[in-house]
Amino acid sequence: MTTTTGPHPTRRLILQGAASVALIGLGNLPFAAGPARAAANDKYPEEAFKQKSEADAIKALYGKTAEPSDKVKLDAPEIAENGGVVPVSVTTTLDKVTSISFFVAENPFALAASYKIPDGTIPGVANRLKMAKTTNVVAIVEADGKLFSATKEVKVTVGGCGG
Amino acid sequence: MASSIRVRANANGDITEVQALIQHPMDTGLVKDAKGELIPAHFIQELKFECNGKDVFVANWGTAVSKDPYVKFSFKGAKKGDDLKISWTDNKGGSDTTTAKIS
Amino acid sequence: MKARLSLLLGSLGAALVAFALAAPRVVAADKVDPAADAKAFQNFFFQKFPNVKHEDFVNGPYSMNEDMKRQWQEKEEFPPYEFALDAGKEMFATPFKNGKTYADCFPNGGIGIRQNYPYFDTKEGKVVTLELALNRCREANGEAPYSYVKDEMASLTAYMAFTSRGKPMDIKIPDDPRALAAFENGKRYFYTRRGQMNFSCASCHVQSPGERIRAEILAPALGILNAMPIYRSEWSGMGTTSRRFVTCNSQTRAVPLEPQSDEYRDVEYFLSYVANGLPISGPGARP
Amino acid sequence: MKRSCLLAILFASTVALPSAHAATEADYKAAYAAAEAASKEAAGMRNQWTVTVSALAAARKAADGGDFDRAIAAAKEAEALAKASIFQATTEKEAWKAMEIR
Incomplete structure (x- = not known):
C-alpha cells in the first residue's frame, strides 16, 4: 500500500x-x-498527548478530575465499521464551555483530540477518530472551570473480506 | 495546486456551521510499511479557524485523529460573505492555510 | 503446516460437497438470455431484502445495516473521496501534451456517461471498461497509461462517476454472439468457486449479503459496481473496480488475474448488466 | 545402564539418519518439478492458489539453504495444493451452474 x-x-x-x-x-x-x-x-499540550492512560492524560491536560454528567451527550457507533475512521461527536447543554476533549481509553495514547471553545462558539464538535480495539470513548467538557464527562463503549473489530 | 483543506461554512441566521476535511496522512508512528520499517509519526497538531480577527475554534490533535481528518462545529457572530481563515501545522513543521467565504 | 493441510482438506471437502450438490442437477446447454438473467438476479435480491429500497442496493453494506448506514451518512457530509474527486476533475480538464483532452476521447465529452460502461465493442469483439477506455485514450495521445487499481485512475473514474450520479445503469448487449459469450463468461466467472477458501463471488455477495464475514458486512452483488470507484477505510484510499476484483481474489487465496484481463472485463460486464436500471452512486465510501 | 544408554544413542541415530541424509538435491528437484508442473497446469486453468505459490517459494528457499527435507516437504505440499486447485477448477466447470440465480 x-x-x-x-x-x-x-x-x-x-x-x-x-x-x-x-x-x-x-x-x-x-x-x-x-x-x-x-x-x-x-x-499544544504535548505532555497530555504522551500519556498512556486516560486518567494520566486528563490529569496532564486539566490537572483535575471529571464527573459524569447527563448534560454531556456523546454520540458514537455501537460497532465501528472500521477502527480507523470512527465518527464521534459531542454536544452539551452546559454553560460557559471553554474546551471539549476526546479520550480513547484503549489506544496506546489515550488523548485523541482537544478543542478550545471560545466565546460565541457553540459547545459541540464532530470528528473522526482511530480506535485500536474495542474501547471506552470518553468526552470531557470543561465548563465554568469544572470537568464533566460522558463515556460510551465502541466495539471495534478488524477488517477482512467485505464491502 | 489544490489546497489540502476543504471547507464548507454555511451561515443560517446568526449561526455558522463549519465542516472541514484536511488531506493529511496522520501517521501514528506505530505502523510498519511494506518493508517492515516503522513509518514515522506525522500528524497535524494544531488546526485553527479564525473569523473577523478572532479565533472561533482551535483543535489540538494527536495521532488518534483519522487520516484525512474531519471536524464540524458551529459558531455565532458571522454573516454570509465573511472570511473564515483556516490553518494547520503538523509535527514535522508542515502547514497549510486557506480562506473560505461563508455562504 | 498442519493448519495448512487441514485447510487444504477442508476446501477439498467443500469442493466435493459442491460437486455432490451439483451432480444430480442435469444442466442442459441453456440458451443465453441476459434479459431473463437480469430480471431473475434483481428479483432474487428484491425478495431476499424486501425492506431495502431498490435504488438503495447500490449503497452496498450500508443498505443492509442501520448502524453502519448512520456512520456512512455522517461520513457523506464530507466524504473521504472528496480529494480524489477534486483531483479527478482537475486531471480531466488538464490537456495532454498534444493539447487534446480526455473529453475528446468520449461521447458527450465524457460527462454523464459512466452508466454506459462497460460496453461491448463490436469491432474489437471484446468488453471495454471505463478504466480501459481511459488508458487507451492516454496512450492514443502519447501519454503513459495509469495503474488500473488506484490513484490517478481512481480519481478520474471518481469524477466521471460523479457526473453520472443518479443515472440508471444502462449496459447494452448488442446482437452479436461474441457479446453473449462475454456475458456468459462473466456469469461463469461470478459463480465459479476458486482459491483455497473455495469461494465464488456469489458465495459472499449472493448467499450472504448483510451478514458479517469476520468484522465486515458483505455487500449485495446487485449494484455493487454502481458505487465504483470507492474509498475504502481499510485501504486508507481509493480503489477501482479492478482493485476490488483483485483484492476479492486474494482474500479467497486465489492468485488474482491481471487487471483488465478478459475474465475481469466479462464479469464487470455481467455484473453491470444485471444492475441495469439501478442508479450510479459512485464514487462510494466503504469500510 | 551403559547398555541402555548406548541403545538410546543407536536408536536416536537410526531415527535421525534417514531424515538427515536420505533427502538429496536430486530428490528435491524431482519433487519440485512435479509441483511446478501441477502448479502450471492450475495457472493454465486460471485457478492458481496463493498458497501454492507460497509453498513453491518456501521449497526454493529451503533448497537454497541446503535443507532438502524441508524443501521436499514444501514441494509436496505445493503439489497437493496445486492438484486440489486443478480438481476444483475441473469440477467447477459444471458445478457453478448450480449456484446460478435463475
Whole structure:
C-alpha cells in the first residue's frame, strides 16, 4: 500500500517548504501561530498527548478530575465499521464551555483530540477518530472551570473480506 | 495546486456551521510499511479557524485523529460573505492555510 | 503446516460437497438470455431484502445495516473521496501534451456517461471498461497509461462517476454472439468457486449479503459496481473496480488475474448488466 | 545402564539418519518439478492458489539453504495444493451452474 497522499505526492514536500517561509515571512502578522502560542495555556499540550492512560492524560491536560454528567451527550457507533475512521461527536447543554476533549481509553495514547471553545462558539464538535480495539470513548467538557464527562463503549473489530 | 483543506461554512441566521476535511496522512508512528520499517509519526497538531480577527475554534490533535481528518462545529457572530481563515501545522513543521467565504 | 493441510482438506471437502450438490442437477446447454438473467438476479435480491429500497442496493453494506448506514451518512457530509474527486476533475480538464483532452476521447465529452460502461465493442469483439477506455485514450495521445487499481485512475473514474450520479445503469448487449459469450463468461466467472477458501463471488455477495464475514458486512452483488470507484477505510484510499476484483481474489487465496484481463472485463460486464436500471452512486465510501 | 544408554544413542541415530541424509538435491528437484508442473497446469486453468505459490517459494528457499527435507516437504505440499486447485477448477466447470440465480 502506498503512503503517498494520492495524486499529488509532492504536495507535502512543497508544504514543508512553504511552512518555513510562512514562519519567517509572516511572523509579524496578527494571526501567526508563533505569538499566539506564547501564551502558556494556549500551547499544544504535548505532555497530555504522551500519556498512556486516560486518567494520566486528563490529569496532564486539566490537572483535575471529571464527573459524569447527563448534560454531556456523546454520540458514537455501537460497532465501528472500521477502527480507523470512527465518527464521534459531542454536544452539551452546559454553560460557559471553554474546551471539549476526546479520550480513547484503549489506544496506546489515550488523548485523541482537544478543542478550545471560545466565546460565541457553540459547545459541540464532530470528528473522526482511530480506535485500536474495542474501547471506552470518553468526552470531557470543561465548563465554568469544572470537568464533566460522558463515556460510551465502541466495539471495534478488524477488517477482512467485505464491502 | 489544490489546497489540502476543504471547507464548507454555511451561515443560517446568526449561526455558522463549519465542516472541514484536511488531506493529511496522520501517521501514528506505530505502523510498519511494506518493508517492515516503522513509518514515522506525522500528524497535524494544531488546526485553527479564525473569523473577523478572532479565533472561533482551535483543535489540538494527536495521532488518534483519522487520516484525512474531519471536524464540524458551529459558531455565532458571522454573516454570509465573511472570511473564515483556516490553518494547520503538523509535527514535522508542515502547514497549510486557506480562506473560505461563508455562504 | 498442519493448519495448512487441514485447510487444504477442508476446501477439498467443500469442493466435493459442491460437486455432490451439483451432480444430480442435469444442466442442459441453456440458451443465453441476459434479459431473463437480469430480471431473475434483481428479483432474487428484491425478495431476499424486501425492506431495502431498490435504488438503495447500490449503497452496498450500508443498505443492509442501520448502524453502519448512520456512520456512512455522517461520513457523506464530507466524504473521504472528496480529494480524489477534486483531483479527478482537475486531471480531466488538464490537456495532454498534444493539447487534446480526455473529453475528446468520449461521447458527450465524457460527462454523464459512466452508466454506459462497460460496453461491448463490436469491432474489437471484446468488453471495454471505463478504466480501459481511459488508458487507451492516454496512450492514443502519447501519454503513459495509469495503474488500473488506484490513484490517478481512481480519481478520474471518481469524477466521471460523479457526473453520472443518479443515472440508471444502462449496459447494452448488442446482437452479436461474441457479446453473449462475454456475458456468459462473466456469469461463469461470478459463480465459479476458486482459491483455497473455495469461494465464488456469489458465495459472499449472493448467499450472504448483510451478514458479517469476520468484522465486515458483505455487500449485495446487485449494484455493487454502481458505487465504483470507492474509498475504502481499510485501504486508507481509493480503489477501482479492478482493485476490488483483485483484492476479492486474494482474500479467497486465489492468485488474482491481471487487471483488465478478459475474465475481469466479462464479469464487470455481467455484473453491470444485471444492475441495469439501478442508479450510479459512485464514487462510494466503504469500510 | 551403559547398555541402555548406548541403545538410546543407536536408536536416536537410526531415527535421525534417514531424515538427515536420505533427502538429496536430486530428490528435491524431482519433487519440485512435479509441483511446478501441477502448479502450471492450475495457472493454465486460471485457478492458481496463493498458497501454492507460497509453498513453491518456501521449497526454493529451503533448497537454497541446503535443507532438502524441508524443501521436499514444501514441494509436496505445493503439489497437493496445486492438484486440489486443478480438481476444483475441473469440477467447477459444471458445478457453478448450480449456484446460478435463475
